[in-house]
Amino acid sequence: MATDGLHENETLASLKSEAESLKGKLEEERAKLHDVELHQVAERVEALGQFVMKTRRTLKGHGNKVLCMDWCKDKRRIVSSSQDGKVIVWDSFTTNKEHAVTMPCTWVMACAYAPSGCAIACGGLDNKCSVYPLTFDKNENMAAKKKSVAMHTNYLSACSFTNSDMQILTASGDGTCALWDVESGQLLQSFHGHGADVLCLDLAPSETGNTFVSGGCDKKAMVWDMRSGQCVQAFETHESDINSVRYYPSGDAFASGSDDATCRLYDLRADREVAIYSKESIIFGASSVDFSLSGRLLFAGYNDYTINVWDVLKGSRVSILFGHENRVSTLRVSPDGTAFCSGSWDHTLRTKNYLFVSLQVWA
Amino acid sequence: MAAGPASHGGLRRAQRPHLSKMERMVVSMQDPDQGVKMRSQRLLITVIPHAVTGNDIMEWLIHKYCITEEEALHLGTLLVRHGYLYPLRDPCHLELRLDETPYRFQTPYFWMSTLWPAAELDYAIYLAKKNIRKRGGLFDHEKEHYDQLHRKISHTWDLVVMQAREQLWAAKQRRKGDRLVIACQEQTYWLVNRPPPGVPSVLEQGPERNSCTAGRVQMTKTVDFYRREVECLRKALGRARVKSSVCLEAYLKFSSQRGPHDPIMSGCLPSNPWVTDNDTYWAMNAPSAAVPTRLRVEQWAFSFRELLEDPVGRAHFMDFLSKEFSAENLSFWEACEELRHGGQAQVPALVDAVYQQFLAPGAARWVNIDSRTMERTLVGLGRPHRHVLDDAQLHIYMLMKKDSYPRFLKSDLYKDLLAEAVVPPKTKRRVFPFMRKPRHSSPSPALLPASASREPSGGDGEA
Numbered sequence: 001m002a003t004d005g006l007h008e009n010e011t012l013a014s015l016k017s018e019a020e021s022l023k024g025k026l027e028e029e030r031a032k033l034h035d036v037e038l039h040q041v042a043e044r045v046e047a048l049g050q051f052v053m054k055t056r057r058t059l060k061g062h063g064n065k066v067l068c069m070d071w072c073k074d075k076r077r078i079v080s081s082s083q084d085g086k087v088i089v090w091d092s093f094t095t096n097k098e099h100a101v102t103m104p105c106t107w108v109m110a111c112a113y114a115p116s117g118c119a120i121a122c123g124g125l126d127n128k129c130s131v132y133p134l135t136f137d138k139n140e141n142m143a144a145k146k147k148s149v150a151m152h153t154n155y156l157s158a159c160s161f162t163n164s165d166m167q168i169l170t171a172s173g174d175g176t177c178a179l180w181d182v183e184s185g186q187l188l189q190s191f192h193g194h195g196a197d198v199l200c201l202d203l204a205p206s207e208t209g210n211t212f213v214s215g216g217c218d219k220k221a222m223v224w225d226m227r228s229g230q231c232v233q234a235f236e237t238h239e240s241d242i243n244s245v246r247y248y249p250s251g252d253a254f255a256s257g258s259d260d261a262t263c264r265l266y267d268l269r270a271d272r273e274v275a276i277y278s279k280e281s282i283i284f285g286a287s288s289v290d291f292s293l294s295g296r297l298l299f300a301g302y303n304d305y306t307i308n309v310w311d312v313l314k315g316s317r318v319s320i321l322f323g324h325e326n327r328v329s330t331l332r333v334s335p336d337g338t339a340f341c342s343g344s345w346d347h348t349l350r351t352k353n354y355l356f357v358s359l360q361v362w363a
Numbered sequence: 364m365a366a367g368p369a370s371h372g373g374l375r376r377a378q379r380p381h382l383s384k385m386e387r388m389v390v391s392m393q394d395p396d397q398g399v400k401m402r403s404q405r406l407l408i409t410v411i412p413h414a415v416t417g418n419d420i421m422e423w424l425i426h427k428y429c430i431t432e433e434e435a436l437h438l439g440t441l442l443v444r445h446g447y448l449y450p451l452r453d454p455c456h457l458e459l460r461l462d463e464t465p466y467r468f469q470t471p472y473f474w475m476s477t478l479w480p481a482a483e484l485d486y487a488i489y490l491a492k493k494n495i496r497k498r499g500g501l502f503d504h505e506k507e508h509y510d511q512l513h514r515k516i517s518h519t520w521d522l523v524v525m526q527a528r529e530q531l532w533a534a535k536q537r538r539k540g541d542r543l544v545i546a547c548q549e550q551t552y553w554l555v556n557r558p559p560p561g562v563p564s565v566l567e568q569g570p571e572r573n574s575c576t577a578g579r580v581q582m583t584k585t586v587d588f589y590r591r592e593v594e595c596l597r598k599a600l601g602r603a604r605v606k607s608s609v610c611l612e613a614y615l616k617f618s619s620q621r622g623p624h625d626p627i628m629s630g631c632l633p634s635n636p637w638v639t640d641n642d643t644y645w646a647m648n649a650p651s652a653a654v655p656t657r658l659r660v661e662q663w664a665f666s667f668r669e670l671l672e673d674p675v676g677r678a679h680f681m682d683f684l685s686k687e688f689s690a691e692n693l694s695f696w697e698a699c700e701e702l703r704h705g706g707q708a709q710v711p712a713l714v715d716a717v718y719q720q721f722l723a724p725g726a727a728r729w730v731n732i733d734s735r736t737m738e739r740t741l742v743g744l745g746r747p748h749r750h751v752l753d754d755a756q757l758h759i760y761m762l763m764k765k766d767s768y769p770r771f772l773k774s775d776l777y778k779d780l781l782a783e784a785v786v787p788p789k790t791k792r793r794v795f796p797f798m799r800k801p802r803h804s805s806p807s808p809a810l811l812p813a814s815a816s817r818e819p820s821g822g823d824g825e826a
Contacts (some may be wrong), residue, residue, distance in 0.1 A: 022596035029600060034607045041611040045618075056637040074808055075645060076636075093636065094802045107570050117808025125570060155570055164704035173572065181707035188749075193591060197572050207668045207764075208757065209703075217572050227750050228470035231595045233602075236593055240380050241572065242627070250617050250694035252610065260380050269605040280440060281428035283384035294621035294628055295614070303381065313614060320434055326563050333690070336648065338626040339637045347561070363627070363637035 030272040036229035042313035051319040057361040066343035114165040123156035173197040215242030259284030293337030301328030339363035404465035414465035450552035473552040481556035491527035557758040634790035667764040691728035699756035714747035
């Protein structure tokens with residue numbers, strides 16, 4: 001993309017400083033309407049009782065680090081992807097593996113289940129997002145029906161189907177997000193604005209279904225209009241890479257997890273950060289966050305192998321779960337909120353030649 | 364595949380925030396007043412000063428951060444695994460033991476942020492020293508590395524051996540205590556940077572981030588990027604904002620309303636399938652369940668979006684609209700959804716079909732849109748694209764939301780649904796809880812006949 005010529009009185013330096021001063025003004029404006037803190041408002045709310053969640057299922061079968069997982073709308077199936085290129089579809093209730101495909105690349109960092117439950121999408125170091133229709137036909141090779149949909153110029157970090165099987169939203173290390181038509185592979189819209197790798201995205205549960213949020217290595221979380229490709233809102237309060245973003249169930253806010261060891265809540269109507277979930281003893285980055293169905297709990301997986309459960313309203317940590325032996329790389333609550341699944345980099349050495357890696361379902 | 368992807372990233376990316384935080388932590392642990400209780404440790408005939416035990420470390424962590432024993436043990440273990448603490452006895456395993464095993468704080472010279480990535484030459488010298496000091500003193504994986512390195516840098520191997528001998532000789536000049544400590548420090552450093560097989564490496568970072576900055580034109584450096592940012596910021600400044608108190612109150616209301624519907628918070632009836640292995644809950648709440656549960660019917664009153672998202676709710680709403688002779692509104696809305704989320708290739712045909720059925724003068728199911736929106740839409744239809752009906756769709760959506768929806772909630776139809784809705788009884792506790800119930804499998808959605816799965820995901824499709 002060639003740079004346009006500079007206008008009179010406009011230099012790179014002047015634009016940069018204009019941006020900085022506008023950012024300062026924006027923070028001032030945002031502060032004007034901030035009349036109370038969340039934990040103050042939440043003082044009236046009853047504290048949560050004792051919290052008990054246990055591992056109910058351990059899914060063993062990946063031979064290497066689990067990087068990403070997604071739930072099927074049927075509330076029990078999941079798709080997971082790993083470092084060695086394997087993508088597996090499980091019925092996690094019975095722990096049976098139903099499909100497995102090996103991607104031609106390693107580090108499959110993104111995977112998603114189609115809303116119909118008939119296909120999965122995945123991608124990683126191949127810079128692409130590919131869609132595999134799921135088939136139970138023994139004679140068909142899943143890899144043969146693979147459709148290459150998205151093409152980026154750097155690794156694929158996240159992907160998600162929109163409201164149907166026919167469109168996919170992707171985020172990439174090339175600093176952009178993009179919306180694709182699955183059937184033709186056509187680029188429908190691209191989203192430019194991040195100053196570094198984009199690591200995560202989430203679609204808004206809104207009535208008009210038109211926006212999504214993305215987070216990146218530039219420490220920014222940006223909200224986009226899917227139709228125009230414009231950035232609608234941006235937040236820059238994290239101190240390090242944002243690894244995960246997830247909308248609050250009402251769609252009026254979203255949470256983010258970052259390498260700075262904090263999770264934060266941003267309100268879209270107030271247009272500002274409204275809560276920070278952190279503790280001095282938590283010093284490793286949060287890799288993945290998700291809300292419980294009512295939005296009262298925030299589950300966050302960390303690089304120190306733990307899962308911390310936060311009271312979203314009061315800002316306190318409700319529980320810490322130890323169940324993994326290496327960093328938790330992915331965490332999603334099931335569609336009906338009955339459980340959440342966590343995937344990690346851990347492995348348990350069974351015999352000298354076999355390594356089994358675990359995905360766990362907690363309830 | 365030892366340090367793999369991290370090696371060419373440069374120290375910049377390796378300065379992960381967690382390392383500096385760990386370093387601050389160990390520095391404060393060594394504070395003479397507020398730090399961990401230190402003592403001198405006797406090892407055979409040598410006395411090592413400034414040693415701490417695992418218990419001391421745990422106590423300090425518990426006290427300083429107000430955490431439980433379990434968490435303190437976990438945190439302490441991480442400090443050891445990252446090489447910030449090392450055991451003076453049996454330094455082969457970097458674990459935090461809660462016995463009298465003495466630990467010391469690693470010298471900053473060997474910190475992960477200082478001396479990283481570990482140099483191959485240094486490793487060769489280290490292994491050579493070990494080899495010289497005691498024939499057969501190398502572990503299997505070390506022997507492998509040693510042979511590999513010997514092959515790789517055979518041309519400078521004499522230098523390696525010479526350095527090794529020099530360092531061993533220099534060490535002999537030191538006091539026994541210092542010699543022991545330095546040996547432990549070095550051993551710990553190599554345990555972290557060249558972990559034995561079976562031990563996960565704490566160095567692994569995953570694929571390189573920000574690796575493309577050199578090659579890319581369209582990033583931070585360009586005029587376009589800043590222009591876009593300035594534009595975005597200007598728009599953001601003009602944005603209407605809502606007072607925090609109003610926004611935050613909304614969370615309280617939302618959470619308290621949804622609390623009973625949140626299985627993790629309030630449980631679910633008859634039981635949570637993951638806990639009892641009984642999937643009745645899913646059967647009762649299936650997308651097309653004949654009799655919806657009470658909670659489900661109640662949820663239709665929370666918001667219009669949630670009513671539409673539920674296929675059963677939507678079907679009942681459609682019935683209600685039919686009685687009011689405005690069902691075409693919902694059908695139109697559904698058709699617009701299909702357009703927006705459908706395949707690109709279907710766009711022209713769908714737009715035409717929608718026009719014929721809902722918008723054309725004299726159409727069979729004509730929808731009542733205000734004249735301005737209708738005019739705009741008709742003009743847009745000249746060049747059909749997936750968003751050409753957005754305005755019309757929004758208009759009809761709002762109409763239903765503000766008008767039909769509230770009436771639906773007050774209608775007898777809805778009241779009857781609430782009354783007839785089922786409240787499942789809680790599953791009785793099994794007498795023999797250790798006998799596992801067989802877990803029913805369920806047909807994969809991918810097995811459904813093609814026509815059923817092709818439906819635009821309708822109710823459960825909305826994100």
